[in-house]
Amino acid sequence: MDLNRLDRVTETLWQIPPSGAMRVPGRLFANEELLRDMDDKVYEQVRHVASLPGIVGAALAMPDAHSGYGFPIGGVAAFDPDAGGILSAGGVGFDISCGVRTLHTGLKTLQLAEIRTALADRLGQKIPAGLGREGHLRLNTREIDAMLVGGARWAIEQGYGEAADLDRIEEGGVMTGADPDQVSTLAKTRQRGEMGTLGSGNHYLEVQRVAAIDDPVIASLYGLAEDDILVSLHCGSRGLGHQIGTDYLKRMLAEAPGHGLRLPDRELACAPLASDLGRAYLGALRAGINCALANRQILTHLTREVFAEIEPAARLSLLYDVSHNTCKEEEHAVEGRRRRLFVHRKGATRAYGPGHPSLPEALRPAGQPVIIGGSMGTSSYILAGRGAEQAFASACHGAGRRMSRQQAKRRWTGRAVIEELAGRSILIRSPTLSGIAEEAPGAYKDVEAVVTAAEVNGLAKKVARLEPLIVIKG
DNA sequence: ATGTCC
Numbered sequence: 001m002d003l004n005r006l007d008r009v010t011e012t013l014w015q016i017p018p019s020g021a022m023r024v025p026g027r028l029f030a031n032e033e034l035l036r037d038m039d040d041k042v043y044e045q046v047r048h049v050a051s052l053p054g055i056v057g058a059a060l061a062m063p064d065a066h067s068g069y070g071f072p073i074g075g076v077a078a079f080d081p082d083a084g085g086i087l088s089a090g091g092v093g094f095d096i097s098c099g100v101r102t103l104h105t106g107l108k109t110l111q112l113a114e115i116r117t118a119l120a121d122r123l124g125q126k127i128p129a130g131l132g133r134e135g136h137l138r139l140n141t142r143e144i145d146a147m148l149v150g151g152a153r154w155a156i157e158q159g160y161g162e163a164a165d166l167d168r169i170e171e172g173g174v175m176t177g178a179d180p181d182q183v184s185t186l187a188k189t190r191q192r193g194e195m196g197t198l199g200s201g202n203h204y205l206e207v208q209r210v211a212a213i214d215d216p217v218i219a220s221l222y223g224l225a226e227d228d229i230l231v232s233l234h235c236g237s238r239g240l241g242h243q244i245g246t247d248y249l250k251r252m253l254a255e256a257p258g259h260g261l262r263l264p265d266r267e268l269a270c271a272p273l274a275s276d277l278g279r280a281y282l283g284a285l286r287a288g289i290n291c292a293l294a295n296r297q298i299l300t301h302l303t304r305e306v307f308a309e310i311e312p313a314a315r316l317s318l319l320y321d322v323s324h325n326t327c328k329e330e331e332h333a334v335e336g337r338r339r340r341l342f343v344h345r346k347g348a349t350r351a352y353g354p355g356h357p358s359l360p361e362a363l364r365p366a367g368q369p370v371i372i373g374g375s376m377g378t379s380s381y382i383l384a385g386r387g388a389e390q391a392f393a394s395a396c397h398g399a400g401r402r403m404s405r406q407q408a409k410r411r412w413t414g415r416a417v418i419e420e421l422a423g424r425s426i427l428i429r430s431p432t433l434s435g436i437a438e439e440a441p442g443a444y445k446d447v448e449a450v451v452t453a454a455e456v457n458g459l460a461k462k463v464a465r466l467e468p469l470i471v472i473k474g
Numbered sequence: 475a476t477g478t479c480c
Contacts, residue, residue, distance in 0.1 A: 069475095093475070094475050094476065095475040095476080096475095098475070131476075131477080131478085132476085132477050190476095190477075199475075199476085200475080200476080201475055201476085202475080203475085236475075237475095238475090238476085239476070239477075241475080241476090242475065242476045243476085245475085245476090246476085325475085
């Protein structure tokens, strides 16, 4: 990105002053090196988002931002329903409510040594992964609708997990306001066999060790200590979320002229919050959120079964489950006034600060766990949210791509990546090799630089750094 | 991200 077009506010905060159709400024949270390396398209996309009706404050890009469909991935934008604000399918992303759940195992690094290969093999067998891969259960129409309303609570009622899990899931495991009637039959049909599956792309299940503690006080509140073994699951709403995105993008594009919307880019198709289409998408989006929550819950159950088989001493309990592809109705202070806003976070994580009433009691003094998945073979981070209003209580979500999937495939082979990781004692289990090349660590930004930029800007605080030991990939 | 184009 050409830095000459930006105003430098601080070392790690840059501004795009409003011009043309922009209603608010654009703000990028990143250091100079991350910004120089960032796709020029991010600049254009932030400007486009800043021109949408009802946007409040600024259009934001997190330090891991890269170009996406319409909105950048790593983008945050808040809209006021009472000021003509909109909902955008491209502002949420196709993988509705994609997110990460991290579990404690109760095990330490030394206990893992002799079971590591068996654990990798068994997880690889039991966790369905890969494009179009179906899972262990098949739902009928009525069960799909119950799942879309009940989220993780539905999954627990079906026997996948424990009631205590709900406390550690965003929204208590159930997103209210879901409307299965606004989800197409095709979307539901695609999902019938895909519950409890990982999917492909950057989705994964990792067994990790806590390699370093950055904040001992918060780590202790989170129940984290050095050499603890954790499991992290990164996945979303599979075919259902993708189909909802496709369906509503088409409708939003068709109906935009009727709503008087002039779009700077057709990929920014959207609908006013105060419209039938806006309300329909909101109901479908919330159903998609429940699908992702139920999916991660079922995968948690499968993971528990594998650990129980191989190491009966293990006890898998949730640290937290948080999405990074979503739009949520939240209250935020804007220039000293509380306003009800719809915050789009696409490749960005909610990062509520200490004391936020929606956090479980045990975590409330520390702030919300913000789970940052690194690329395959590099570190992940647990951060603590700071509730920074300049970012509508948001932070980054991962390392963020620095290279397209096509570029990555030209540069690496899956086999070479697996061998390189094996050299560092990281075990990979995946049904495909081509997917591995696309996810080569070199195709991603430096996750350490990303989380540092988030921390310096006061969005979230580093708590623990995690290193992968076993990776199950789609 | 995605039965990578109904």
